[in-house]
Amino acid sequence: MxxxxxxxxxxxxxxxxxxxxxxxxxxxxxxxxxxxxVMTAGWLVIAVGLVRAYLARGSYHGLYYSIEKPLxxxxxxxxxxILHCAVGIVPSSVxxxxxxxxxxxxxxxxxxxxxxxVQNEDSVLLFVAAWTVTxxxxxxxxxxxxxxxxPYLIKWARYTFFIVLYPMGVSGELLTIYAAxxxxxxxxxxxxxxxxxxxxxxxxxxxxxxxxxxxIPLFPQLYFHMIRQRxxxxxxxxxxxKVE
Amino acid sequence: MSICLPLFFSAGTERIxxxxxxxxxxxxxxxxxxxxxxxxxxxxxxxxxxxxxxxGDIKNLFYxxxxxxxxxxxxxxxxxxxxxxxxxxxLQNLPVGTTATMYFKDLGPQLGWTTVFFAEYIGALLTxxxxxxxxxxxxxxxxxFTSSSHPVVTFACVCHTLHYMKRLMETIFVHRFSHGTxxxxxxxxxxxxxxxxSAWLAYYINHPLYTPPSxxxxxxxxxxxxxxxxxxxxxxxxxxxxxxxxxGLRVRKFPMPTKNPxxxxxxxxxxxxxxxxxxxxxxxxxxxxxxxxxxxxxxGFIQMSIWAKGKHKAYLRxxxxxxxxxxxxxxxxx
Numbered sequence: 001m002x003x004x005x006x007x008x009x010x011x012x013x014x015x016x017x018x019x020x021x022x023x024x025x026x027x028x029x030x031x032x033x034x035x036x037x038v039m040t041a042g043w044l045v046i047a048v049g050l051v052r053a054y055l056a057r058g059s060y061h062g063l064y065y066s067i068e069k070p071l072x073x074x075x076x077x078x079x080x081x082i083l084h085c086a087v088g089i090v091p092s093s094v095x096x097x098x099x100x101x102x103x104x105x106x107x108x109x110x111x112x113x114x115x116x117x118v119q120n121e122d123s124v125l126l127f128v129a130a131w132t133v134t135x136x137x138x139x140x141x142x143x144x145x146x147x148x149x150x151p152y153l154i155k156w157a158r159y160t161f162f163i164v165l166y167p168m169g170v171s172g173e174l175l176t177i178y179a180a181x182x183x184x185x186x187x188x189x190x191x192x193x194x195x196x197x198x199x200x201x202x203x204x205x206x207x208x209x210x211x212x213x214x215x216i217p218l219f220p221q222l223y224f225h226m227i228r229q230r231x232x233x234x235x236x237x238x239x240x241x242k243v244e
Numbered sequence: 245m246s247i248c249l250p251l252f253f254s255a256g257t258e259r260i261x262x263x264x265x266x267x268x269x270x271x272x273x274x275x276x277x278x279x280x281x282x283x284x285x286x287x288x289x290x291x292x293x294x295x296x297x298x299x300g301d302i303k304n305l306f307y308x309x310x311x312x313x314x315x316x317x318x319x320x321x322x323x324x325x326x327x328x329x330x331x332x333x334x335l336q337n338l339p340v341g342t343t344a345t346m347y348f349k350d351l352g353p354q355l356g357w358t359t360v361f362f363a364e365y366i367g368a369l370l371t372x373x374x375x376x377x378x379x380x381x382x383x384x385x386x387x388x389f390t391s392s393s394h395p396v397v398t399f400a401c402v403c404h405t406l407h408y409m410k411r412l413m414e415t416i417f418v419h420r421f422s423h424g425t426x427x428x429x430x431x432x433x434x435x436x437x438x439x440x441x442s443a444w445l446a447y448y449i450n451h452p453l454y455t456p457p458s459x460x461x462x463x464x465x466x467x468x469x470x471x472x473x474x475x476x477x478x479x480x481x482x483x484x485x486x487x488x489x490x491x492g493l494r495v496r497k498f499p500m501p502t503k504n505p506x507x508x509x510x511x512x513x514x515x516x517x518x519x520x521x522x523x524x525x526x527x528x529x530x531x532x533x534x535x536x537x538x539x540x541x542x543x544g545f546i547q548m549s550i551w552a553k554g555k556h557k558a559y560l561r562x563x564x565x566x567x568x569x570x571x572x573x574x575x576x577x578x
Binding site for chain 2: 194195196197198199200201
């Protein structure tokens with residue numbers, strides 16, 4: 001078997017065990033770098049917008065309006081990430097990515113945008129701030145990873161900041177949905193009642209309550225998954241410090 | 245590290261391994277080592293294993309030492325990340341030396357296909373009836389145990405119930421399941437799907453505020469006719485598929501149209517049973533004019549298309565003379 005392998009080495013440095021991971025091609029990598037840079041920039045715009053609005057107004061209230069448009073644009077743009085997974089240029093699960101992006105898009109459009117009365121709530125600022133910091137770190141992490149030059153600080157930030165940001169974001173989201181409930185019930189927003197020609201009904205109020213309940217099993221799973229990832233990715237640094 | 249002694253001498257119908265005395269004098273016996281795939285701990289060491297033993301035999305031997313792991317729960321592989329070894333594979337045909345190392349994984353509690361199907365179908369059937377008879381607390385108490393004034397609601401109940409009764413009959417008398425089981429978690433998921441959707445559809449069809457179809461009797465009768473046709477078609481296909489497997493011998497041939505006109509769909513698709521099933525549910529949708537039924541039909545169609553595509557690909561791979569005009573599930577389309 002070794003004799004046959006020797007003759008074929010040539011340009012392909014294929015070993016006995018060929019690497020199965022293909023990864024994105026050069027064009028896909030270039031596109032992804034541009035995508036991630038644009039997203040990092042977009043969320044930086046939102047961050048700067050929040051800070052400037054706070055400094056201008058002197059209070060935390062009503063900052064949503066100052067970043068409403070870029071928030072909608074860049075958060076909705078994240079839908080492309082589902083496409084990236086589906087096409088295969090990003091090695092993540094389509095279902096998992098889809099779920100994560102859709103939950104963000106849901107909160108942006110189906111709750112915050114649709115129920116105008118909650119836009120003044122402080123809980124909105126809570127999750128927008130959490131999302132902003134998380135996304136700036138996440139997109140810069142991807143950018144640097146794609147360029148094969150990932151500063152340890154970014155890696156550390158990505159796997160550490162979530163410890164605070166994740167519960168912060170979840171709290172903001174839950175409080176916002178909760179605040180929206182009475183308005184949804186009163187106006188019958190997005191709801192369909194019987195009787196009708198297609199024999200169907202949908203109660204958005206009940207649906208929102210079910211969404212809130214679903215956080216209970218889902219949040220711990222995702223949170224502890226990230227904690228395990230953190231141990232795996234950052235774990236080796238503890239070994240180095242032990243050597244000293 | 246535990247070494248279990250091979251319990252080759254056992255009562256009943258189990259195979260007995262004796263040193264060859266008069267017959268096969270040149271048989272080399274194999275040794276089989278069974279290792280836990282995760283912990284890499286040696287679980288069992290079998291020696292003097294007949295090289296003609298199958299994986300099924302080895303699983304039975306392993307089961308004697310570990311009675312909590314009946315054979316259907318055992319997953320044996322030659323490599324921890326390798327392919328699952330089938331029960332009918334013969335030891336000496338495997339790429340192993342005379343000492344075979346196998347990795348074991350517990351698949352968890354298993355249930356036979358018949359049990360699973362029974363649970364799914366009986367649940368779906370009964371759940372619908374709870375709504376049809378307007379059991380108290382489902383709808384407002386003024387409607388408890390009343391019945392709908394619309395004939396289509398009764399037709400729908402009869403169709404739904406007969407559909408699942410047919411499936412139960414097929415499970416008992418028609419389907420021949422290749423030896424296989426399903427993990428316990430799958431039955432929970434599958435039952436949730438069948439029972440959940442049955443309840444959801446039944447809730448609206450039997451609702452006091454149900455609106456009958458826009459085109460009235462014409463729509464209902466037409467849809468009822470196509471429903472019955474599709475059910476008969478589906479049954480015909482199941483019977484013809486059963487007749488492919490004759491008396492335990494896995495005859496390798498693909499299904500062909502027979503004298504029964506319902507089987508002529510085989511000219512156009514590999515899995516006409518799924519085609520007819522989708523047809524039946526589409527008919528039910530039109531008959532009840534109920535959006536949840538349409539949604540259920542769509543989900544079923546997506547799942548069956550995936551299965552049909554898989555089966556179609558398997559046929560194409562196995563039979564070089566497979567008719568090229570055939571599609572997987574929808575004639576001339578895909």
